[in-house]
Amino acid sequence: MRTAPAGERCARGTTQWHLALVALVILAFALRAVSLERQSLWYDEGVSAYLTTLSWDALTRWTADDIQPPLYYYLLKLWCAAAGHSEGALRWPSVLFSTLTVPLAAVLGRRLFSRRAGLIAGLLFALSPLYIWYAQEARNYAMLLFLTLLSSTLLYSAWVEKGARPAWGFWLAYALVTSAALYTHYFAWFMLLFHGLFVLLVWRIERRPAKALLHPAASWMLVGLSFLPWLPFLLTRYRVDESYWAGTLKVGEALRKIALSFTLGETVLEGIGWRLTAGFLVLTAVCVLTLIIAGGNRKHFVLFLVLYLVVPVAGVLALALRSPKFTPRYVMPSSAALWLIFAGGIEAFWRRRLRVGRPLAAVLTLLAGVCLLYPLAGFAYSDHNLYTDPAFTKPDFRGATRYLAAHREDNEAVILVSGHMYPIFDYYLPATERLLLPPDRILSTEHVLNQGIGQTLETALRGKAGVWVVRWQDEVVDPNGWLDLFLEQAGERLPVEAQFWHVRLEHFRLDPSRPFPTQPPIAEHMETNFAGLAQLVGWDQPAPDIYRLYWQALQPIADDLMVSIRLLDEQGLLWGQEDRRPAAYLYPTMRWKPGELTFGQGTLPAQPGTPPGSYTLEIRVYRAGQGT
The missing domain is CATH 3.40.1010 (Cobalt-precorrin-4 Transmethylase; domain 1)
Incomplete structure (x- = not known):
């Protein structure tokens, strides 16, 4: 039997790898392009559409005052000039950027681990519900994912594969792509933080000479200089953002949402989704541990992927502690590391099974299968919801x-x-x-x-x-x-x-002939002062069982005041009680402005069986958590 030469086998393997990758790209494109106009555009996409109709100068001024920089909108404006402004046309750039992440993930997986791992990474990227969801949205998140993945790939190639050898071409490309990412979304700065930590840690671990830092330092200087004209707008936006209530971010809740979003996207109910996500978390830990063991003395890829997954998420959460405006899509670029970890873990299990005895080989084969089939099953469930369940649709x-x-x-x-x-x-x-x-x-x-x-x-x-x-x-x-x-x-x-x-x-x-009221219908005015903080200025009863109380803040109120509304009969017996915020739940007293009139409406708190008669409504005000 004739054995093919090594070069011929290598060429055949390369051809097969590229054919498999082309098949994955076609699959990814089909999943992202199908039913592209099924859902309505929602508000954020409406802003994207609106900006494409502005002049270049007006578009730039808008984004200078907005929470997003302008590069995506520039590209979308150019695209719409040729493709039109239909719902599908607006979403096509996201489809294309999201599809391009599949071969890019395969290339990075191949460089980190092997050809097989690269194809596994490409498969996971192609089927990810999170990536499909944002591929069908006319926003900058698919573009951001592509640019940050490309930037990270260039960094790894230049710093680890090229090492201390001159690689100015890679570093220049890295600087250009990273600058583009920063002009796509401000949170790309946290990806740059991950890059910096990775470079410094590898430099320290390998004890490279100080001159080795010249290449990355020069690249970062180029990135900083390129962003310098836009930096004042970023700093201003950070100071004046009023698009969310003041408060403290619930970090645990945010981490749960991130885990659910990374693994199953936006199309799974939180109850069942969190149970499925627990399995993903266990498998992630198993894959990371396996990569550490399998890496031997060469653990750059483990450090790279762990920092990729953790640092940007930690940075965004730290920023959100100041203002709890947060959604998992802000950290979506870090999710790329998760599927590369899975691809590397599956490859490590598969390779090690060849070097151990039969019983252990069976266990490793089983682990490799579970690490691949569990995500694919979760993806299938979530993707099915995306295409068929009306509960997971954008605002109509x-x-x-x-x-x-x-x-x-x-x-x-x-x-x-x-x-x-x-x-x-x-x-x-x-x-x-x-x-x-x-x-x-x-x-x-x-x-x-x-x-x-x-x-x-x-x-x-x-x-x-x-x-x-x-x-x-x-x-x-x-x-x-x-x-x-x-x-x-x-x-x-x-x-x-x-x-x-x-x-x-x-x-x-x-009724056009009827004067329009310009004052609230207060039935009885009063001035009942509560500790100099607020006063009850009146009430009315729009229906027999409905009350409305009108309040006015006398000074800024730092406490979350509560009101206890009690229904008493003529003998002073209590027949019902309601404890609530004086106005709406989403308008606590900490948000009241001095002198501003506000009101709260509710149903009289009468218990079942309350007899007819004359009743008094007693109102008490107290600080939340301190009782009456």
């Missing part, structure tokens, strides 16, 4: 605006609450006059609706026969319900015979 602005366009009369106004949603509203209903409440470009927790909107509504709705209200994130800007309070005084609420995922429509009939 398309459906809501279509319903509005079909049912709105000519003499009816439109109000957007929160007003910052206008880019996505205008995408689906261009040239439609609308009132923005509040009139903000970016969501702000500081701009909360109050009684002052009465005058605004009176002017905007004068002579109108009706009004439609589109609600999204209204719990942030109108937590107490001032808009409904005025509209229910002025007109009649009409039924809306449809519901839309995460977007609400309300419809009111107005």
Whole structure:
């Protein structure tokens, strides 16, 4: 029997590897391109679409004041000039960037471990529910994942594979790609932190000469110089971001969400998802331990992947401690390390089985199979939900605006609450006059609706026969319900015979001949002072079993005040009690502004069997956690 020469076998293996990789790329592209327009664009995508319609100067000024830098929007604007502004056209760049991560992951897996590990990494990237989800979103996250993965691949190639030998081409490419990542998303800085730690640790472990740091230092200097013109905007945005409530990040909860997102994406309910994620965490630990053992004296790849997974996540969480605005997609680039760890662990199990006895070989084969099949089974479950389960859909602005366009009369106004949603509203209903409440470009927790909107509504709705209200994130800007309070005084609420995922429509009939109320309907005024912090200024009873209490802060309030509302009969016997925040739950007293009027509405706390008669409503105010 003739044995093929080593060179021929190598060439055949290379060809087979490339053919398998092409098949993975085709699979990844198909999964990302299928049903691309099935879901509505949501708000963030509406902003992307809106920015493509601006001039280059206006786009740059917008992003200078926004939470994202401009590179993705520049590319999207160029793309849309050729491909149009349909939902699919807006999402195609994300499809392409996400598809390109598959061969890139395979190349990095091959460099870290082996050809087989590279293909396993490519398979996991191709099927990842997280990557498919963001491949079908007109935002910068797929592009960020690609750029940070490419940047990390170049770093590993230049610093580990090239070592101390001159590799200016790799380092220059690394600097350019890293700069592009920073201009795509600000949190790419935390990937740069991981790169710096990896370089310094390898330099220290291998005791390389100081001059070896010249290449990475020069690259980082180029990156810093390239970002210098945009640095003031980053620092300003960090100081003034008001798009989330002040508070403290719940780190444990954030870590659970990250683990769930990395493994099963956005299309699994948290209850079942967390149980499945526990298995992923165990297998991750097993793979890391196996790589440490299998690496021998060469453990650069373990250090590289662990830092890749941990450092950016830790950096983003540390930043979020100041303001608890956090979503797992902010740290999505680190998820790439997870699947490379799995690919390396599977390869290590498979190789070591050839060097041990039969019983242990069977165990290692089983471990390799579990580490591969468990993620694939989880992916299949989550991907099935993504394509078939309507519970995992983006906010349905398309459906809501279509319903509005079909049912709105000519003499009816439109109000957007929160007003910052206008880019996505205008995408689906261009040239439609609308009132923005509040009139903000970016969501702000500081701009909360109050009684002052009465005058605004009176002017905007004068002579109108009706009004439609589109609600999204209204719990942030109108937590107490001032808009409904005025509209229910002025007109009649009409039924809306449809519901839309995460977007609400309300419809009111107005009487154009009737004066529009500009003040709240306080039935009885009072000035009951509670320790100089706040006062109860009045109440009304819009329905027999509904009460409404009006409050005013007398000074800034640092405490979370609570109110105990007690229903007492003429003998002083208690027939019901409700303890709650004085206003809406999402508007605690720490957010009240001195002199501002606010209100809280609730149902009279009458126990079942409460007899008819005269009752007194007793109100007590206390600090949360300190009782009455």
